[in-house]
Amino acid sequence: MAELKHGDITKKILGAAFEVHKFLGNGFQEVIYQRALAYELDRAGLAFAREIWQDIYYKDLHKPIGRRRADFVVEGVVLVELKAVKEIEAAHWAQVL
Template identity: 55%
Template sequence: MINPSYKHSELTGKIIGCAMRVHRILGSGFQEVIYQRALAIELSENKIPFEREKEMPVYYKGEVVGSRRADFLVENVVAVELKALSLMEQSNILQAKSYLEAYNVETGLLINFGRPSLEFKRLINGKYKW
């Protein structure tokens, strides 16, 4: 069995590389939507399939109880949540992990453009169901 933290590491590495290019060009200080649009351009230029503002069902005990938009769903396997915060807190990480569980997506990335250096966190959904 593949260790979940490595399962999509090549893809998450490509996504992080795209985010780094966006951050290098734009820097910090813009609203999240600006970074979202710029990252969409980078992903497209790098031929990485994605859906932006993907409407995702939210599950509770196997039943759909609502929906939420993921910033990106990349190759149908990695949910990407963007932030533009001067300080990313534990609550942001917990929220992103909750989204993975609610979407039933195995792998996620939380990317923060709001600091002088790009911040990112790879996330694994420990409750993922095949």
């Protein structure tokens, strides 16, 4: 696996997400997975905030051009976007890139 930015945090997040998926499986609404992941992140000792509004800036503009809501911001450095879908589509990738 390629080296991950903030790898120690990211590995804990992935472990928490896999634990949620292993226990719950498929078929629930996103909010169910969100609550379960919050529980697992807390158990992993990670600080996080949920459903955080973030301003979006472009180049040298001093005012934001829009806003987005992040499902989780973990340890202030890793954005986590949950999707409760069968397959990740291009629109989902665009939401976080």
